[in-house]
Amino acid sequence: MDAVEYVPRLIRACLDNDRRLVESVALTISRKLRKDRRNLASEIAEALASSDLKGAATRAAGIDPLPVDRETRFSLVELVEPTELPEPILDPQTTKELSDFLKERALIERFFEDGIEPSNSILFIGAPGVGKTYTAHWLAYMLELPLITLDLATSISSYLGRSGQNIKSVFDYVRAQPSVLLLDEFDAIAKRRDDEGDLGELKRLVNVLLKEIEACPKSSVTFAATNHPELLDRAMWRRFDRVIEVQLPGVDERMGLIARHLPQERFALDRATRDYLARHSEGINAADLCKMCEHIKRQSVMNPNASLEAISLTELYARSKPQTKQEKREACMKLKEVSPALTMRDIGQIVGVGASTVSRYMKEV
Numbered sequence: 001m002d003a004v005e006y007v008p009r010l011i012r013a014c015l016d017n018d019r020r021l022v023e024s025v026a027l028t029i030s031r032k033l034r035k036d037r038r039n040l041a042s043e044i045a046e047a048l049a050s051s052d053l054k055g056a057a058t059r060a061a062g063i064d065p066l067p068v069d070r071e072t073r074f075s076l077v078e079l080v081e082p083t084e085l086p087e088p089i090l091d092p093q094t095t096k097e098l099s100d101f102l103k104e105r106a107l108i109e110r111f112f113e114d115g116i117e118p119s120n121s122i123l124f125i126g127a128p129g130v131g132k133t134y135t136a137h138w139l140a141y142m143l144e145l146p147l148i149t150l151d152l153a154t155s156i157s158s159y160l161g162r163s164g165q166n167i168k169s170v171f172d173y174v175r176a177q178p179s180v181l182l183l184d185e186f187d188a189i190a191k192r193r194d195d196e197g198d199l200g201e202l203k204r205l206v207n208v209l210l211k212e213i214e215a216c217p218k219s220s221v222t223f224a225a226t227n228h229p230e231l232l233d234r235a236m237w238r239r240f241d242r243v244i245e246v247q248l249p250g251v252d253e254r255m256g257l258i259a260r261h262l263p264q265e266r267f268a269l270d271r272a273t274r275d276y277l278a279r280h281s282e283g284i285n286a287a288d289l290c291k292m293c294e295h296i297k298r299q300s301v302m303n304p305n306a307s308l309e310a311i312s313l314t315e316l317y318a319r320s321k322p323q324t325k326q327e328k329r330e331a332c333m334k335l336k337e338v339s340p341a342l343t344m345r346d347i348g349q350i351v352g353v354g355a356s357t358v359s360r361y362m363k364e365v
Contacts, residue, residue: 003032019175019217023048031115042113048219049109067169069162074154076166077173082141088131089256089286090246097244098135102142108218119241121213121222123186125229126246129285132225133184135246140180143221148174149182156189156205163189163201164208171212178219186224187231206233213239249286254278257286261293262312267300273309273338277316284319292319309338314350321352328353329361336362 006029013021026044033041067076090098104111104118111118122139124132140147148170155166167189174181183189193203210233216222224240226232237243249257255278262269269277281289292315299311313335322328331351335342344355344362351358 001032003029006032017176019219020215023217023219027112027115027117030112034113034115045109045112048112067166067173069154069157069166071157071162072154074151076151076155076170078149078151080137080140080147080149082144082146085134085138085141086260088135088138089249089253089260090131090135091250091253094244094246097242098139101242102139105143105221118218120216120218120220121240122224122242122244123237123240124223124225124244124246126227127248127285128227129287130246130248131286132246133182134286136180136182136184136223136225139221139223140182143180145178145180145221147180147182149184150189152185152188161201161204163205167205167208168212171216174220174222175215175217180221180223181216183222183224186226186236187228190224190226190232190236192231192233206236210235210239248283249289251278251282253286254281254284254289257289258293261290262296267297267308269308269312270338273312276334277312281316281320288319292316307339307341310335310342313338317350317352328357329364332358332361 006025010022010025010029013025026048030041030044030048033044066079068074069076088098101119101122108118124135126132137147150167150170155163155170157163157166170181173179189202189205190209191202191206193206213222213236222240224236255274258274258277262274281292284292295315296308296312299315300306300308303311313331317331322331328351332347332353335347335350342350344358348355348358
């Protein structure tokens with residue numbers, strides 16, 4: 001078919017307010033024109049790419065209200081305008097994946113010019129507290145798009161068919177204007193359809209999700225996050241352009257998190273103790289590590305005469321008790337080194353051993 005033969009289809013898509021189909025047909029026309037009318041193809045690509053700015057202006061005018069449940073009139077989503085956030089501290093592979101995704105979005109016009117569809121969806125998997133939700137918020141900030149988070153409490157209804165209608169309303173809102181949609185706790189609504197224990201309503205909801213995610217326009221972005229990827233329906237995996245597993249922080253990432261949340265100019269921990277905290281906090285997720293740093297700061301303000309190193313180690317051992325005899329001995333020696341005023345009883349309570357055991361460790365050394 002020639003490019004001109006696609007014009008009626010493009011007009012119908014515009015009249016139906018089907019943004020996804022408009023993008024698809026316009027992209028096809030751009031491909032057809034690229035060889036003989038490259039200037040027109042570039043103009044179409046520019047229009048597709050710049051639609052983000054028009055959507056933002058429309059949203060700023062307050063034209064589109066948030067979607068609500070038809071019966072209860074409760075909002076189905078929470079809307080957060082992008083605010084500045086520090087880049088998440090993640091392993092090198094995950095950081096590269098995120099960088100590549102942002103680069104694709106920055107080159108969206110070039111992609112359209114070459115007839116290539118850019119990525120617009122990511123499925124984040126990983127243990128609780130590793131930074132999946134934070135990363136989604138940061139990406140929304142980097143993309144300069146509002147973040148829309150699905151409210152599971154109001155979206156999922158016990159009435160037949162209403163949950164699917166609510167999900168469709170949310171995606172209709174996303175289609176109407178460029179935005180970032182976050183489907184947190186994704187396994188709650190995207191469970192495997194072969195699970196006989198689930199109600200038919202949830203299985204119908206999965207069918208709606210499959211269709212809506214696939215039909216989401218490239219001007220908007222969909223993120224989903226789950227702690228239980230094994231529960232997801234198999235077809236869901238194919239609906240996402242990227243699947244990113246966010247790992248527990250390694251020693252380098254833990255060192256970066258500690259440096260960010262315990263800035264040296266205000267909390268002058270000695271280098272040896274910082275290294276010790278990073279090396280001995282293995283298995284602690286990023287959220288708990290940040291929380292530990294906040295506790296250290298609070299304790300240092302409330303106890304200005306106490307050793308900051310001793311406070312830090314006490315908070316560490318409260319979350320990660322030494323397990324082996326060697327680890328316990330090392331912990332006792334480290335505490336005595338950074339705070340000589342601590343008694344054997346104090347050290348034993350912090351590490352989780354008796355005062356006599358602490359005394360024996362000291363004598364052995």
